[in-house]
Amino acid sequence: MEVKRKPFQGVLNILSFNRHFYVFGLVALTLILTSHILFNWSNVLYSIILLSFIYGLTMPLIVSAYVYDFSGYYNFNWLKNLNLTDSKDTQILNINAGFDETSFIIKNLFPESDLKVFDFYNSKQHTEPAIIRARKVSLVYPNTQQIISNAIPLKDNSVDYIFLLSAVHEIRTQEEKVQFLKECHRVCKSTGSVIMVEHLRDFPNFVAFSIGFTHFFSKKTWKKAFKEAGFSSFNETKFTPFMSVFNSCP
Incomplete structure (x- = not known):
């Protein structure tokens, strides 16, 4: 049986299997955005926290796409040596x-x-x-x-x-x-x-x-x-x- 992987299957798997993490992350991100509107807190602190959350949510997906979708991992070329x-x-x-x-x-x-x-x-x-x-x-x-x-x-x-x-x-x-x-x-x-x-x-x-x-x-x-x-x-x-x-x- 020949297994043909779909485009971005690796990163889609990460999203699907770890969706609880991303749901909690998006809820936290919404609370941060809302709190900045309701309360007058430092723009610098707000920017740092906001960027940290965005980084934490997106970087795993970028790396997963690289490793599992673009690096050739499932071609098994790494096995040849x-x-x-x-x-x-x-x-x-x-x-x-x-x-x-x-x-x-x-x-x-x-x-x-x-x-x-x-x-x-x-x-x-x-x-x-x-x-x-x-x-x-x-x-x-x-x-x-x-x-x-x-x-x-x-x-x-x-x-x-x-x-x-x-x-x-x-x-x-x-x-x-x-x-x-x-x-x-x-x-x-x-x-x-x-x-x-x-x-x-x-x-x-x-x-x-x-x-x-x-x-x-x-x-x-x-x-x-x-x-x-x-x-x-x-x-x-x-x-x-x-x-x-x-x-x-x-």
Whole structure:
């Protein structure tokens, strides 16, 4: 199945999934405008607060459009330098948190390989409103299997490549992240690798998402989690200033 993305689909997804944030932001913006009319407060202070709110509402959309609609993220050109093989003996695993935009693309890129898709979403543990809304419109790859994050139903050393694409940050606790990555380590072949793509809790993403950057985790946090899970390497490649591609081997 060929998946053709609509123009500005990435930024429209951000608007749709996080609409509660934008509703609250617009309400606050209306109150600011109204208060300036009713009360005689400093024009300088008013300008600073107004511009800050406008920045906070628009900058995430601008960056999201850049990353998800114009950077070529969904063309997977960033994957070429990893030199992954495609053969009938290659086992690929794509794990998501309930929103899957990549499995059909991965299958098109690796048509000979056997692709399995797992979804670790747990409504009691992963309670972000955005991911709940995203699940309602997500594509579902055939035979996608629901799992729990600390139990991947595959044999030891059976998978060549594990894709974790903008998904694992939905696991909010460090303990659960480590347990999940331990399972990835267990099922991954010694010659295989885990490819993870994430925004980071760093300065570029603070500039992009302001307080929203706390939804992501720092490189230090991820490095510690992979190390505790038993991985021997943790290599980062920047894909745009706002996204990192991590390639880790057992």
